[in-house]
Amino acid sequence: MLLLKSQTKLTGKVIFRGDPGYEAARKNWDPHTDRFPKVFVFAQRTQDVANAIKWARENRIPIRARSGRHALETNLSQVNGGIVVDVSDMKKIKLDKKNGTVIVETGNRVGRIAKSLAAQGFIAPFGDSPTVGIGGITLGGGIGPLQRTIGLISDNLIELEMVDANGKVIIANHKQNADLLWASRGGGGGNFGICTRYKFKVRRAPAKATVYKVTWPWDQFEQVLKAWQRWAPSVDTRLGSELNIGPKKGGNVTMEGLFLGSTEEAIRLLSPITSIGTPTEKTIRLLPYPQVVNFLLAPDPVLTQRYSNQFSSGFAKCPFPNKAIKSMREFLEKAEANSTAGFFFLNWGGAVSRVSPKATAFYWRKVKFYVEWNSSWIKPSDAAKNITLTRNTRRKLQPFIVGSYINVPDQGIKNSGPVYYGSNFSRLRKVKAKYDPNNVFNNPQSIPPA
Numbered sequence: 235m236l237l238l239k240s241q242t243k244l245t246g247k248v249i250f251r252g253d254p255g256y257e258a259a260r261k262n263w264d265p266h267t268d269r270f271p272k273v274f275v276f277a278q279r280t281q282d283v284a285n286a287i288k289w290a291r292e293n294r295i296p297i298r299a300r301s302g303r304h305a306l307e308t309n310l311s312q313v314n315g316g317i318v319v320d321v322s323d324m325k326k327i328k329l330d331k332k333n334g335t336v337i338v339e340t341g342n343r344v345g346r347i348a349k350s351l352a353a354q355g356f357i358a359p360f361g362d363s364p365t366v367g368i369g370g371i372t373l374g375g376g377i378g379p380l381q382r383t384i385g386l387i388s389d390n391l392i393e394l395e396m397v398d399a400n401g402k403v404i405i406a407n408h409k410q411n412a413d414l415l416w417a418s419r420g421g422g423g424g425n426f427g428i429c430t431r432y433k434f435k436v437r438r439a440p441a442k443a444t445v446y447k448v449t450w451p452w453d454q455f456e457q458v459l460k461a462w463q464r465w466a467p468s469v470d471t472r473l474g475s476e477l478n479i480g481p482k483k484g485g486n487v488t489m490e491g492l493f494l495g496s497t498e499e500a501i502r503l504l505s506p507i508t509s510i511g512t513p514t515e516k517t518i519r520l521l522p523y524p525q526v527v528n529f530l531l532a533p534d535p536v537l538t539q540r541y542s543n544q545f546s547s548g549f550a551k552c553p554f555p556n557k558a559i560k561s562m563r564e565f566l567e568k569a570e571a572n573s574t575a576g577f578f579f580l581n582w583g584g585a586v587s588r589v590s591p592k593a594t595a596f597y598w599r600k601v602k603f604y605v606e607w608n609s610s611w612i613k614p615s616d617a618a619k620n621i622t623l624t625r626n627t628r629r630k631l632q633p634f635i636v637g638s639y640i641n642v643p644d645q646g647i648k649n650s651g652p653v654y655y656g657s658n659f660s661r662l663r664k665v666k667a668k669y670d671p672n673n674v675f676n677n678p679q680s681i682p683p684a
């Protein structure tokens with residue numbers, strides 16, 4: 235084991251390069267983001283995080299926080315030669331039914347929280363993958379099919395525990411360090427310190443809800459999208475809708491989501507879309523709420539995920555015109571056959587849009603829908619052309635989108651601060667200067683101190 239000079243000792247489960255377990259430790263969801271850090275610290279408690287930060291500073295080693303390993307760009311949750319402070323062994327969940335709150339340690343994955351709460355009769359927002367870490371997703375915002383009813387994941391965050399650059403434990407809520415709470419609701423991971431605990435507001439779940447999934451052949455994507463983008467943003471806000479369009483070769487079009495109401499009403503609300511084209515599969519089912527969560531969070535294992543990806547994202551204030559759809563088609567025709575590449579849309583409105591853009595760090599609220607697209611590849615030699623494909627498509631779509639989602643970042647975006655944060659960027663820089671003036675927590679897309 236490599237011994238470095240320092241006063242502080244690393245505690246928790248410590249894995250240096252060359253130790254058993256190192257290869258598994260450096261496997262992120264996206265292989266393109268795997269790096270060769272000097273050491274991984276799997277913290278078992280908050281003090282292990284504090285020790286790791288102090289040790290890293292004594293040894294002048296770059297620090298990366300990691301929770302669920304789902305970072306979608308490089309050098310965010312791993313860095314060559316650095317220390318990765320991984321909180322994924324910290325997984326306590328404590329529901330307070332009386333006060334309608336839950337305290338979760340940041341090592342939990344979204345699916346574990348949503349399923350544990352659903353089993354106890356409570357509803358919590360989630361996205362489209364059960365294995366995304368609550369650690370990272372919350373800080374960037376946290377979007378998903380329930381956001382129109384109960385807001386973003388971060389809209390429900392009411393308190394956090396964070397270890398700062400000096401190894402000091404800080405609590406942020408509406409009464410103390412309220413600026414840090416504001417910044418942590420959409421400002422993005424890896425900026426201010428390492429979070430170890432979140433407290434969320436929760437609500438009673440309905441006993442049952444309706445889920446749906448509709449599939450069309452790929453060549454009907456234009457018709458479906460044109461109808462979806464006019465319908466989805468204004469449909470009843472109890473209805474969340476995700477539209478996926480895969481690559482031309484081997485892909486199809488799927489729309490899935492949930493409606494917090496009866497199947498009869500769901501069938502009626504969905505009819506402007508289900509009547510389009512010739513769906514090859516149509517499922518609309520009323521399920522007990524815990525099964526709703528299982529339906530929408532299909533397994534997504536981290537260690538066996540083989541595709542590397544380049545994502546890019548944005549928000550739209552108007553439906554995509556034909557010119558934008560033509561650029562989408564060009565992308566989908568060039569994307570790798572049978573891969574996980576494609577376009578993803580999610581409807582906005584309701585609770586997410588009722589909050590003022592300045593009320594939390596998450597700025598992009600007054601839009602119609604969210605859009606992201608990703609190229610995918612397996613062979614490292616295919617990386618460059620696929621990264622270029624995604625970024626060229628961004629240039630073509632730029633006239634039709636605003637902003638970008640910090641949790642689905644694209645490091646090809648120049649001067650990205652205002653793109654991710656709109657006019658909240660300058661306030662975020664001030665909060666950064668207060669909590670991390672020496673920019674100890676920095677990565678290729680982090681917020682520079684004011």
Ligand SMILES: Cc1cc2nc3c(=O)[nH]c(=O)nc-3n(C[C@H](O)[C@H](O)[C@H](O)COP(=O)(O)OP(=O)(O)OC[C@H]3O[C@@H](n4cnc5c(N)ncnc54)[C@H](O)[C@@H]3O)c2cc1C
Nearest residue numbers: 301302303304305311361362367369370376377423424429
């Ligand atoms: C398959 C897949 C599906 C996704 N679906 C959705 C979705 O439906 N909705 C959505 O909103 N997003 C979604 N995302 C994006 C996701 O929110 C981001 O990738 C998020 O950053 C992942 O967090 P993590 O903890 O899993 O990742 P990590 O790789 O562990 O970390 C990501 C970033 O957050 C920082 N971070 C992590 N933990 C902490 C911590 N405890 N304290 C401080 N900083 C921390 C890291 O340093 C890094 O910058 C998805 C991503 C993937 C790969």
